[in-house]
Amino acid sequence: MKNTSLWEIFKIFFVIGLQLLGGGYVIVPLLKKYIVDERQWLKEEELVDFYAMSQCIPGIIACNIATCAGYKTRGISGALMALLGVVAPAFFIIVALANALTTITDNEIIKNAFFGIRIAVIVLVLMTIKDLWAKSVNSIFSYTLFFIILICLLVLPVSPTIVIISAGAISLLYKKIIGGKNV
Amino acid sequence: MFKLHLLLFYEFCKIGTFALGGGYATLPFLYFLQSQYSWFTIDELTNMIAVSNITPGPIGINMATYTGFTTAGITGSIVATSALVCVPFFMTIAITKLFTKFQENKYVEDIFNGLRPAACALLASIGLKLLFQSIKPSTIDYDALILFLVMFIPFMFTKKNPLLAIIVGAIGGIIIKSI
Structure with missing residues (x-):
């Protein structure tokens, strides 16, 4: 496996990055096709493990899985190439569009389209909350934490960084105090 | 800078x-x-x-x-x-x-x-x-409310499809603003 060239890794992940439409989760079937089935760089079980692991690491899920896969294939330089490959298409497309976007939004029809698109974004955010909720809010402790944080956030302008750090600390302390009982 | x-x-x-x-x-x-x-x-x-x-x-x-x-x-x-x-x-x-x-x-x-x-x-x-x-920016924006309800209800019960949602939103925005 060590003889896989770095350029090859970059190329494959660039192709994957180009096909990523609609969020990080889409990367899993793409990785299965390009890396497990066509190239055998990874086993399917490894891919499933990486996916589970990537969700526990902060940051962009697709980037984290790419880093894992690249690392397993060619060590740290492989990881870097995979990350660059998956990021590059997104980066260049946005940079190319950014200028055009600021000028076309002056057009009346496009303005109206964006009015509707902004509502669509809200619907997408709500759907993401629904997915996250199903995976993460499932005990008395998590319900309590969820609503306390939500109410705090709606009333006060708290930094998300502070919220994440304190939630981790509270959860750790809570488990220490109740001593491993499942509540 | x-x-x-x-x-x-x-x-x-x-x-x-x-x-x-x-x-x-x-x-x-x-x-x-x-x-x-x-x-x-x-x-x-x-x-x-x-x-x-x-x-x-x-x-x-x-x-x-x-x-x-x-x-x-x-x-x-x-x-x-x-x-x-x-x-x-x-x-x-x-x-x-x-x-x-x-x-x-x-x-x-x-x-x-x-x-x-x-x-x-x-x-x-x-x-x-x-x-x-x-x-509700200051008073209720009915265009926004209607568009939201029209998209929210069907999309909430289907699988997340961002591309489709954005396209429907764009078309919906153009239609509702021209009525």
């Missing part, structure tokens, strides 16, 4: 380190950035999210590149994007090495039991704020 890039790097490093749950998890951080620095308006930010949804690539990367670009041009987008990925990159490598140990660690598990609902609450607060702002 240079100071702005440094600030961008610092803020996006923080986002990369603390945003848990993928691209959408960066949203609360971006809205917080907006309230702190006013580098862009809320409407611009929401437009950015829309564009990120319909262009290829991880949504979080699209948003970082776009935010960096509107704030400080092409160099800004390089700084923001690399800052966003750098901390998770090293964490991922470290954890890949120690994979089994990491997953079996009880403390890690305990911390994550709190982090997951917190990440969900962060996104929920943004979702609700956005919803209220667009439906």
Whole structure:
């Protein structure tokens, strides 16, 4: 496996990055096709493990899985190439569009389209909350934490960084105090 | 000029380190950035999210590149994007090495039991704020309300399809504004 060239890794992940439409989760079937089935760089079980692991690491899920896969294939330089490959298409497309976007939004029809698109974004955010909720809010402790944080956030302008750090600390302390009982 | 890039790097490093749950998890951080620095308006930010949804690539990367670009041009987008990925990159490598140990660690598990609902609450607060702002800026915006209900009800019961949602939203916006 060590003889896989770095350029090859970059190329494959660039192709994957180009096909990523609609969020990080889409990367899993793409990785299965390009890396497990066509190239055998990874086993399917490894891919499933990486996916589970990537969700526990902060940051962009697709980037984290790419880093894992690249690392397993060619060590740290492989990881870097995979990350660059998956990021590059997104980066260049946005940079190319950014200028055009600021000028076309002056057009009346496009303005109206964006009015509707902004509502669509809200619907997408709500759907993401629904997915996250199903995976993460499932005990008395998590319900309590969820609503306390939500109410705090709606009333006060708290930094998300502070919220994440304190939630981790509270959860750790809570488990220490109740001593491993499942509540 | 240079100071702005440094600030961008610092803020996006923080986002990369603390945003848990993928691209959408960066949203609360971006809205917080907006309230702190006013580098862009809320409407611009929401437009950015829309564009990120319909262009290829991880949504979080699209948003970082776009935010960096509107704030400080092409160099800004390089700084923001690399800052966003750098901390998770090293964490991922470290954890890949120690994979089994990491997953079996009880403390890690305990911390994550709190982090997951917190990440969900962060996104929920943004979702609700956005919803209220667009439906009731000062008086009730019926165009926005109708469009929201028309999309919300069917989409909530189907699988998430960002591209379709954005297209329906665009067409709906044009139609409802011309009636």
